[in-house]
Amino acid sequence: MASDVAAYLHRGYIQGEHLRIISTADHMAAIARQLTHLGCPVERATATGALVWWDAGSALNALMSDGRVDPMRLRPMLRDLATANLGPRRARVYGELSDLLAARGDLKSAVALEQSAPHVLSAVSADILCGYRSTHFSAQATCDALHGICRAHDEVRSAPGDDLARWLLAR
Numbered sequence: 001m002a003s004d005v006a007a008y009l010h011r012g013y014i015q016g017e018h019l020r021i022i023s024t025a026d027h028m029a030a031i032a033r034q035l036t037h038l039g040c041p042v043e044r045a046t047a048t049g050a051l052v053w054w055d056a057g058s059a060l061n062a063l064m065s066d067g068r069v070d071p072m073r074l075r076p077m078l079r080d081l082a083t084a085n086l087g088p089r090r091a092r093v094y095g096e097l098s099d100l101l102a103a104r105g106d107l108k109s110a111v112a113l114e115q116s117a118p119h120v121l122s123a124v125s126a127d128i129l130c131g132y133r134s135t136h137f138s139a140q141a142t143c144d145a146l147h148g149i150c151r152a153h154d155e156v157r158s159a160p161g162d163d164l165a166r167w168l169l170a171r
Contacts, residue, residue, distance in 0.1 A: 001027070001030075001131060002027065002030035002031050002033070002034045003034050005027075005031050005034075005094050005129065005131060006031050006034030006035045006037075006038055006040075007034075007038070008092070008094065008129050009021070009031070009035060009040070009092055009094060010035060010038040010039075010040050011092075012090070012092030012127065013035075013040050013045070013050070013051075013092075015090075016089060017089055017090045017091060017092045017127070018049070018050050018051070018052070018089050018090070018091050018092070019045065019050065019051040019052070019091075019092050019094075020051075020052050020054075020091050020092065020093040020094070020126075021051070021052070021053045021054070021093075021094050021095075022053075022054045022055075022056050022059050022093075022094070022095040022096060022097055023053070023055075023056050023094065023095070023096045023131075024055070024056050024057065024096060024100075025055060027096065027131075028053050028055075031094075056095070056096045056097055056099075056100050057100060059077065059097060060097050060100050060101070062077065063077060063097070067106075068106075068108075068109055068112075069101070069109045069112060069113050071112075071116055074113070074116060074117070078117060089125075090125040090126060090127065091125065091126040091127070092126070092127050092129075093126050093127070093128045093129070094128075094129045094130075094131065095117075095128065095129075095130050095131070096130070096131050096132075097113060098110040098111075098113050098114050098130060098132065098149060099130075099131055099132045099133060099136065101113065102132065102133075102136035102137065102142070102145070103133070103136055107142055107145035108145075110145060110149060111145055111148040111149055114130065114148075114149045115148075130149075132146070132149070143171055147171075
């Protein structure tokens with residue numbers, strides 16, 4: 001996962017895009033190692049605001065109201081994330097918020113988040129990649145939610161060697 005995400009982010013970095021990451025700390029550490037390996041100066045990019053990382057758990061908690069994602073909180077958060085220190089540059093965003101919702105079993109909120117995020121970011125020049133663990137979607141009800149999430153995206157891919165993901169996407 002980290003190498004695929006880092007490659008996606010690195011392509012944006014070499015094009016002069018700003019990088020925005022909403023992930024768990026463990027995933028951020030792995031992504032940062034891969035970005036460094038690819039030649040991205042992670043510390044300098046972070047110091048200049050070219051790379052901004054938000055902890056996915058904290059961000060998700062800030063979005064919640066009465067146990068659900070509050071769209072009124074989502075809009076300003078995503079706009080702030082995507083536009084902070086950009087100037088005329090595009091943003092390249094990687095996010096794991098919906099994956100955390102799926103891990104909690106809150107698939108309804110995960111689908112709602114994925115369906116609303118593109119509309120919120122449509123006014124912002126940003127390219128978005130979302131990451132999900134296939135293990136959250138193996139039951140029939142969760143597989144249906146996965147398909148709802150996939151419909152909110154322009155492109156859906158599974159990681160090489162992730163047979164469960166390929167099987168779920170084919171269902």
